[in-house]
Amino acid sequence: MMRFGIAAKLALLLLGFGFLSMGLVGTVAYTNSRTTVLESAQRELLTATQVLGRQFQTNMEIVSSDALMLSRLPSAPRVAQARLTQDHSADEAALVAAFEALMVVRPAYFQVRLISAAQHGLELVRVDRDGANLITVAAADMQEKSHNAYVFNTLALGAGQVYLSDISLNHEQGAHDGLDKPTLRVATPVTAADGSVLALVVINLDLNGLFERLKADLPNAYQVYLSNHWGDYLIHPNPAEAFGFDAGRRIFIQDAFKPVADLIKGTGGSAVTSVPPITQRSPGLVAAFVRLPYGAQRDEQRFVVLGLSQPMAQVVKQIEHLGWRTLQVMLAGGVGALLLAVLLARLVTQPLKRMTEAMQGFAEDQTVSLLNDNRQDEIGVLAASLNAMQNTLVSNLQELNASRDAIEQLAQHDPLTGLPNRALFQDRLVQAMTQAERDHGALALMFVDLDGFKPVNDLYGHQVGDELLNVVAQRLQDCVRRMDTVGRIGGDEFVVLLPLVSSVNDAVVVAEKICQSLHEAVNIEGHHVMISASVGVALYPDHAHDMKTLIHFADTAMYLAKKAGGSQMKVAVVANPDRAV
């Protein structure tokens, strides 16, 4: 449990650290890339806007050269002058044919006109587009245009110069297709041989038609914006926002796209911006704008602002894709970190696990399992310490066991002879009696008391007495079987237990053998010592059923033997052992 705990905690820690650093790196990478994606989208859009702007300017140049071409037709000055002089119908027809031919190949031209410099700007030749038809307007329907900016500004120009009007809705009645439509007038003077301005050629350009065609090359999601030099929208994705000034309402591009204000002020040539989504109806967008110089060179104040926008959703899609990729990389990294964390945790906890196992084994059965302490690190030191500890513990245990054995020996044996003492002997007697009772067998108990031991002690001293007792102990043990027990329970009192006898005779044989053995002289330190023994024998179950009574009978029999002169044996006599109790 604890093992798992450390490994798990360590793995978690490592994993947490791994994820944290990966999260940080991922977030930074995502944020940076997001900015990059946004910037590249804006760059792309700006490039597209610049390309569109160049196309627009190229188209202006084409319209300008068309106007110049018409103004140089020989019939143009002739028609302008003819009104005052002679018949002009042939020249007029030639001009109409030229105007119509041009309008056939230029679908964005609403109207091509020749307007007189005199007669309050009276139209001299006028071809209008009306659906699929080209209409040559009758003389009776011609109008005076001198009060229009495209007329008085063009009349102020010299030959070969071109005027581009401001873009406005054409409210000139009778303009056919061009009526109330966003219109750009491109005009150039028609001059006489002497250079005097006689008239002007005006081409009305369909602004929306032109941009429809230019936009065809762009991705569908791109939206076009165009404003005049005040910032009034001329083209807006929502047509209601364009030409607000025409209805007395000013709607400025710089209000919706703040950076465009610099373009309007003339302090910048291009601007990119992104508008965050405000509502669901106006989702965010990325937009780019360029300031396009517009019109004749002498008039440097004039320009239009052209812009393209792209829904933010498209850019966001790229960013989301990027985010997903980042997440994938992070997930893969996360799995790697997980594996690494588990591996590392195992590497650290494996030796700990082995140590724990060793310690557990040691605790259970003191088996010493030496740990690998070859390592030079902290784990190696720990293993060496544990090894040392195990060894110390084992040697201590061995010492402890030895002392315990010694103490046990002391407690149960006679210190002089090494024979079982009274306590141990009694213990064995109880066991033997229990065994005999279970086996329905018999056992014999003998009390052996040395005759004349006291005088030996007195005469030769205690040392000799003690030596004598040792000899007696040895001789007694020689007289019995291995299974039998000899004990010393007093100064010269010994006891013998024969746990397995078949009859009283077995005991008598042993008792007589003891008497005989002890009657032989003993040589101790040059002294010839003569002793003898009185032996009392009692049998279980013959004489008694319990230990106390058995001891009493054996002791009594021994006493009778001593009384009878010693050096002999007596068997306890009892008629009925039960009554004796």
Added chain:
Amino acid sequence: MKRSVILLVFTLLCAVSAHAVETLRVLAWPGYVDADWVAKFEQLFAARVEVTLVGSDEVLWQKISANQGADFDVVAANTVEVSRYIDHKLVQPLNLARLPNVQQQLPRFKNAQNISGIHRLGEVFAVPYTYAEMGLIYDRKQFATPPDSIRVMWDPAWRGKVLAFDDSSHNFSLASLALGGEPFHIAPVRMPAVVQQLIALRRNVLTFYSLPEESVALFKQHQVALLFANYGQQQFKALREAGLDVGYAIPREGALAWLDCWAIAAGARQPALAHAWINFMISADISRELTRRQGLDNTLDASANSLESDKLWWLEPVEDDTRRSALWTRILSGDRPEQFK
């Protein structure tokens, strides 16, 4: 649950207490009612004032005509609009006894009978508050003496040097004035002459402008000598700021002028408080603050731009707006005199 009950009770108490103090609902243009004036009025009359601002005559019309004028107590509108409100019974006659400050107004404002748009059948429906006239702006270098007649716009001497304004109603009024007529009610029999007059104007002008900044640009680029100032003093200021040496004149035929007045809505809940408001707004203090803060002329002091003797034609609904507009579109498109016959 409990909290929402407390909230409800609180809201109800607020509503009740709000009703305990009388609330005046004011409908006005930006710049006409400043917050400190409202605070002063609220203090003076222990009332609450709710101001709603509008930016165009169309929105003003929508607001006042909804619920038959029951959504507001007082409204500020020009004479054309007030006249229209009277026609639609959206405003109520005023009790002049409750408007003592009218007596302090200049004579041309004091007598409502002089201002055709604001009285009907002997009853007065509005009190003038502020005004602006559409004079002539001229280049002082080109004009030795200030132009004194509107006819100067037709003077061939200034051909291609005149800037007129692209507005059907005003141009018909001007043409009518130039012909010695009344501006707002052109009888059908006079109309062809007025149209010819406008064609003549078209042939004499450089162009017809729409935006104030457009007029400034044109004035500078084309050495314009004379300009019809549809935007009045504002435009005069803009031209001077553009570095042009210009003067401002009111022609002897008179100048068209708009005049904004205070009127009481037909469905006003607080007519007494509404009278108090109007009297307060034309007081000397507020009138002079209006001039100081907004540069708008007030009805108590003579204007710096016009003499009291100058004729000002307070705008009125014209005889047929739609007809004027249709004709104007043709004139502006360049139709020749013979095309109108």
